[in-house]
Amino acid sequence: MQAANEQAVAQRQEELSPQDGYDRNKLRTQVDVASMLSDAHFTAEREKVFRRAWLPIGHTDDIPAPGSYFVQEVPTFNTSLLVVRGRDNQVRAFHNACRHRGNKLVREGEGRRNGFMCNFHGWVFSAEGQLDVVTDRRMFEGLDPNEYALIPVHCEVWENLIFVNFDRQPRETLEQWLGPQFFGQYQGYWDLHQKVASYSFEVNANWHLCVNAFTEGYHTLYLHKHTARDYQGGRINPQRHRPHMELMQRHHRYSAPGNPDHRILPVEAIAIKHGRKQLPAFDFDSSMLPPGVNPSRYEYWAFDVVELFPNFVAITGNHFRAELTFWPIDAGRTLITNKTYNYKTRNLGERISQGYFRSRGRDVVREDLSTLEAQQQMLAAGVLPHLVLSKQEIALQHHFAVTADMLEAA
Numbered sequence: 001m002q003a004a005n006e007q008a009v010a011q012r013q014e015e016l017s018p019q020d021g022y023d024r025n026k027l028r029t030q031v032d033v034a035s036m037l038s039d040a041h042f043t044a045e046r047e048k049v050f051r052r053a054w055l056p057i058g059h060t061d062d063i064p065a066p067g068s069y070f071v072q073e074v075p076t077f078n079t080s081l082l083v084v085r086g087r088d089n090q091v092r093a094f095h096n097a098c099r100h101r102g103n104k105l106v107r108e109g110e111g112r113r114n115g116f117m118c119n120f121h122g123w124v125f126s127a128e129g130q131l132d133v134v135t136d137r138r139m140f141e142g143l144d145p146n147e148y149a150l151i152p153v154h155c156e157v158w159e160n161l162i163f164v165n166f167d168r169q170p171r172e173t174l175e176q177w178l179g180p181q182f183f184g185q186y187q188g189y190w191d192l193h194q195k196v197a198s199y200s201f202e203v204n205a206n207w208h209l210c211v212n213a214f215t216e217g218y219h220t221l222y223l224h225k226h227t228a229r230d231y232q233g234g235r236i237n238p239q240r241h242r243p244h245m246e247l248m249q250r251h252h253r254y255s256a257p258g259n260p261d262h263r264i265l266p267v268e269a270i271a272i273k274h275g276r277k278q279l280p281a282f283d284f285d286s287s288m289l290p291p292g293v294n295p296s297r298y299e300y301w302a303f304d305v306v307e308l309f310p311n312f313v314a315i316t317g318n319h320f321r322a323e324l325t326f327w328p329i330d331a332g333r334t335l336i337t338n339k340t341y342n343y344k345t346r347n348l349g350e351r352i353s354q355g356y357f358r359s360r361g362r363d364v365v366r367e368d369l370s371t372l373e374a375q376q377q378m379l380a381a382g383v384l385p386h387l388v389l390s391k392q393e394i395a396l397q398h399h400f401a402v403t404a405d406m407l408e409a410a
């Protein structure tokens with residue numbers, strides 16, 4: 001019975017049907033990653049991958065009211081963006097540069113303002129990016145303020161996720177970029193939770209290594225053996241094979257298997273008593289979730305891992321989700337942002353309960369990060385001819401194949 005179940009799960013993982021939308025013949029089990037660590041390779045990726053992609057940078061509920069804004073650093077393009085909700089409720093993204101002499105208009109953070117005043121000479125821009133005030137204007141002969149609005153970046157919203165595109169003219173609409181398997185499948189999902197943690201850090205590792213660390217479950221038995229010993233897999237799926245996997249034209253998603261026999265620790269029991277069990281949690285009806293979440297309606301579902309190519313990984317659960325964004329700084333450095341979301345709390349007990357799961361999640365992510373610089377060092381040594389990838393790492397195979405597709409495109 002147990003063997004049959006395990007076999008069934010393993011088989012499902014291998015059944016990537018044509019509806020996946022990606023030609024499996026293009027996948028490679030051997031990938032020469034060392035050759036991808038050069039400055040020249042990264043420069044090509046910046047222009048052909050990152051500049052042509054729609055890149056998620058935040059959520060509309062981060063900027064709930066007219067004048068609400070946040071600043072997002074984008075080291076990949078040596079810029080900083082100011083993302084603002086206008087008085088017309090439209091969400092816009094601008095290069096965060098004053099049009100006078102280029103001072104960074106808003107240094108960092110988020111908030112709400114009636115206008116954005118540059119602290120250098122006092123020019124003021126509206127929430128829609130118009131230049132409203134030029135101090136001592138008569139000294140600027142013939143200046144037309146309409147010609148000095150903030151420089152916009154293409155910006156679109158899907159569900160409540162905000163995307164930007166750095167191409168002069170995007171080659172695809174956001175809908176085309178996301179594809180049919182995403183576009184209509186997450187209705188309401190991104191509104192389910194509230195943000196409970198957000199932090200950023202730089203890692204001395206290439207961006208591919210960073211993304212790859214979060215899109216396979218193979219490592220969880222080993223790297224997380226102390227912090228997340230038995231949340232996944234268990235008796236019915238000891239190797240933690242995924243019950244569901246979809247490779248799309250650019251993106252992919254898979255489901256991680258929860259362990260029905262997870263042994264609850266004493267401190268965890270207290271957290272669950274005052275709030276909701278977050279992982280593994282089978283106490284809800286998956287049919288209430290939109291079709292993109294737990295797409296196969298797997299009974300022992302833990303969460304999904306979604307890679308929105310190239311640099312965004314969302315871990316989508318029912319009571320929680322996490323969003324990791326990977327901004328390459330150069331060929332060997334990456335700025336990572338990690339945001340954690342939990343169900344909306346109704347009382348203090350639930351907040352404290354969430355604190356337990358949040359700290360547990362942070363320990364797990366710390367372990368995920370712990371291999372990156374070591375891996376970078378040894379790959380940069382150039383002694384490995386290639387990396388060898390299993391079916392458990394098929395999402396990595398897909399990630400590299402899509403990268404190659406985009407680099408080969410005209």
Ligand code: FES
Nearest residue numbers: 098100101118121
């Ligand atoms: S640089 Fe902003 S007002 Fe001069």
Ligand SMILES: [Fe+2]
Nearest residue numbers: 213220364368
């Ligand atoms: Fe991990």
